[in-house]
Amino acid sequence: MISELLVNDEKTGPAPAALMSLNMLIETEGRNYTPAEYSAxxxxxxxxxxETVWFDAPGANGAVIGRKP
Known part of the structure; x- marks a missing residue:
């Protein structure tokens, strides 16, 4: 389970995730990732x-959940 501030697959939002991603690009070598990237x-x-589950919480807006056989 990866709980994260996820950006949508178009990388256009939601606003808090897109802004955090922009900040990470400026301040670090990273960025926020999409559910499709984590899934791959x-x-x-x-x-x-x-699967991706969306929710509203401080510091996260979703989780990508996978199961290993």
């Missing part, structure tokens, strides 16, 4: 039944 990495690592 989880699948590559052998996880299955991958």
């Amino acid at each position: 990495w989880l699948e590559e690592a052998g996880f299955r039944h991958i």
Whole structure:
């Protein structure tokens, strides 16, 4: 389970996630990632039944959940 401030697959929002991603690009070498990116990495690592659950909480707006057989 990856709980994160996720940007949408178009990388245009939601606003808090897009702004945090921009800040990370300026201040570090990283950025916020999309559910599709996390899903691809989880699948590559052998996880299955991958789903994204969206919610509203401080510091996170979703979780990407996968199960390893």
